Amino acid sequence: MKGTSSLSLKAWSKIHPPLPRTPRESQQLLKALTSSFRRQLDREYPPSAPSDRDGSNDRTPENPHSSVHATDRHLRAILDNPLFRVVPSKSAAARNGSGTASRLQQRIAKEPMVVFDELVASGSVTLPTLRDCLSSQMLLASRHIGNGLIQAMKDARAGSKVVSWWFASDSATRQMLFKSRAATTTLVKFLVAEGRQGVVLDWLRMLANHDIGGRNGQLPEKIAQQVFGHLLVNLVTAEIQYGQGLSLAMRYYLQTCKSQMFKDNVVLNLSWQPVLLPAGVHLCESLMQSSPSRSKELNGAMYNEYIEVLSKLAPNSCLLATAPLYHPTHPDVKPFLDFVDTLPPGRVDSSTGLKRESFVRAGFDALRLLVDQDKRRDVLYLARFLQQQLPEKPDSANASNSNHGAYTEREDLLSQLDLALA
Known part of the structure; x- marks a missing residue:
């Protein structure tokens, strides 16, 4: 029985050309694929026009937005993927068995990123193993101190x-990555140490658009904002x-806040206030704990922008006053001082928006500034207020050295002021 033309192999070959069989055909196919790939990249990354400002034949710097650069970067990322360069071990690929799991944990403790590469190569990465690999690598790096710690974090990649x-x-x-705050917290530490803050900023932009890429990368607004806040x-x-x-850190914070607060020239969306504010609070508390010399390294104009942002995120707050x-x-x-005027008499609780210890620390920093400025009336007023805020003398047996030292220092300052103002 004669086959129909619809089942003819020759007809199918016209629709699906056979794979190349000779080196020459392979080279032709590779050239065609490369040309097609670069044409697509040219549409995404239009090549910039050459400059005619000088007629020199000196080589111009590589354009990071060109299709050639994008091609090279993309191919390097593909070739660097463990799927192409790592042969997974049996222990990394195996999923069952308590003995195997125990051996895997032992290896993660000793060589976490080697195990991670093997898990990627075998398609076996899970959230617990990702978190364990990152925390173990951080623990290994923590054996070093100072610049040695940061260098160890860089070297681990x-x-x-x-x-x-x-x-x-x-x-x-x-x-999956964003479901674990512990994993992302450790990951961002490594990225910053490696100088790859741009990746975190890219993630923030994706989360602001509620889309992390891929076919089904859309996220609910509430979830996206929650992850955004943690990541910031x-x-x-x-x-x-x-x-x-x-x-x-302040520059990144301001850059992120401005991109959301003034997006499309509209009024700040109130849903973004609790998202952006925690990082602003952390910045302020870090300023309190830093030495005066470190604070003076900040740019005055940038600091004014920081205060302006706080005035929109937290008007009439202790944070804005501090x-x-x-x-x-x-x-x-x-x-x-104006904020203290609004507080009820007596000891205040933690409803000021800052941690109680941070609020008291700010009060004593304000008191020192007033002493330096020789504003006796304000010094007396604030000293009386702060005297009410000090807790009872801590038990020296249970209190930490830092807390006991801070209490003693503040008591001494108030005693000196009592004598000076008497």
């Missing part, structure tokens, strides 16, 4: 490895501890 895996994953796997606090905290310090105390060039006590 834990942040870069996780980011490469994340961007190569589907939307469900991408969402993580970035600010990590930048202060493992990055360039308070100045850059921040001017730490201005790098023009510290101002008046907003704090």
